[in-house]
Amino acid sequence: MTIATASDQVPTDNHASPKPQGRADSYSRPLRSIPDTSTDADSYSGATPPGPDLTAREIEVLLTWLRVGTKAAAGRTLFIGTATVKSHLTRIRQKYMAVGRPAASKSALFIRAVQDGYIDITEWDDVGLTDPDITED
Template sequence: MTAVLDPSPLRTLTPPALSDREKEVLRAWVLADSKVGVGRRLYISESTVNTHITRIRAKYAAVGRPAPSKASLLARALQDGIVDITEL
């Protein structure tokens, strides 16, 4: 018996319109241990990190790619080229 590949096309992923700063915060957060550490590294408060993450999640949800957890945001960052697998 031979294997048959599914002929359906791969789903196209629509990236959200993240600002450069949002990408910077997302990248720093998925590579960091804490939001406090991200804030120190980027010279912003933990509250500001939280605000950016909330807005990033809303933008992903708006394009049909919800990311309710840090793991799902990491997946989105990898899918959209914001983080490279070799950096993990």
């Protein structure tokens, strides 16, 4: 762990007072802990940390919701209520949080699904590129 000291700080204004002469000890006191971001090659492989243990149904609900766009549309597609879709998504988010990989937004859940291999990004090239209500002449 690296400890920052007052001498490591950069003044934020142009009127910062200079270091007092003869009082260097007051500038070497620890201010706050800075997490050590260095890693050992043995402890970090560079891969995504393990994901949560999602059930097959949770994966199905997640992927359907991501594909169709709304919880209501996902519910209609899966023949379940919107509240049930919300419950599944809440549980999925809780499971991601429990393994230290929060996913609070829809885009974050999409990223997690890609990272964990639930989504092959090449299969999503048509999503959102065309408006089904607009016809070509």
